[in-house]
Amino acid sequence: MSSTLWLTAVAMVAFAGNSLLARLAMASGGIDAAGFTGVRLAAGAAVLGLILVLSRRDQGYGNTRRPAGSWTSAAALFVYAIAFSLAYGRVGAAVGALVLFAAVQATMIAWGLVRGERPSLREGVGLLVAFAAFVWWLVPGLTRPDPIGTALMIVSGAAWGVYSLRARGAGDPTRVTAGNFIRTLPVALPLIVLSLVRGGISGEGLIVALLSGGVTSGLGYILWYRALEGLTALSAAIVQLSVPVIAALGAVLFLGESLSLRFAIAGALVIGGIAFALMAKRRRIPA
Template identity: 55%
Template structure:
């Protein structure tokens, strides 16, 4: 893969990931769709696109993916949507990224990896930034929304860890999306039966775009470039996602960027960068 093509595809993937936050926030803020319906449509659209891509390559979708991973995917998607009923695009993306990276780093430590002093300082800096962001005050995000997004990030971290070495990533993701979409459809019917569901064409369209384009195609693009990126580079470029989401929130949603968010973002992203940019120490013997 040429360097120009690699840069282009990597940029598209990061924009797609940030686009998930923007589309979800736009839909839940500016349309009549409810969070559960948005999730169900997003997962169904993502499953349809991923299965189509797999079939185009003459591969069977069945027999790939598994229910534990699908449950982690569903937990992420549901909490992600519910959180964005209360959070700005920038805050939500930052909390999600921090939670994903922290959960994966914590798993590495539990598995026997050791942090150097610089990495430990970075981890503490990121944790401090998270505390600053969540401290009570006029600029603090909703506690419920923040907790939901942190749980969404942890669920995505679990999903990502389970995906390592699971086989063809596109095929595995397609299978997991299919399973998650089935359960999400059941949840949507339950919400509908209780009279709590709502929908309009704009909300439906945003959900389809989120599932088919920024989720389905976004993951396929990302999986196509990961093999060409060093592991450290792959982790580092993802630092751009909260920044892209913040800029999109300002330009598309008119969201304000507070000094608290800027300082917390610098601490969280800078701290995580210190952890992932410096190789970790040897694990246990």
């Protein structure tokens, strides 16, 4: 269980870092949504493919270490990535985060309930506290959301929920993640070409997208796959509430944004609610 918690924590930090990079890229205008999505997916495929090649070489020629994954998961990954990029061109960070993670949770919790996963009272209370604090934190920044941007973010969140659900028990995380990223190349590469033709990629934008794809996406998703082996759908949904809080803290530390008392209180309640819910789950597991 301790390894699951550590893997989950690092994966959440990677996801938050990915959000910061995406926000930085879109705000600077150094890359458009098509280019960011294409470079992000292609970089992830390249880094993960290289890891498989090096792993095969280290373990001997007889070890195949071929990419795994599935076309269904790859499709969910692509839909999440392109909808995410397009949505952040139309909605603010606060509205986008709220809609995205609400959609992720709704998708994963609904599937868990369908599969017979029933939250305990403590899990339910922890989830309620975390989500309520999350909404309370975002409410002051909410304005009338762009309907198209909101719809795109809902699609992105639902697709990420599906991708995460399919990751549970899918096999070797590195092979599966590499295979899913590689399968997106037939649509990712044309997006890069389209963006280059339109002059939508600058040097700075390219670097940010490469970091997002190769590090916080590709490597982060491997850790998430491994963490999912020890999480229920409900637990996986709950812990992802921490990502916007971590991302906001990162914005304070690295982007120079101010830290409000409201954020400090809400962030503490979100993390506390998550810990309460996950500890409840841990108590139900026999020693």
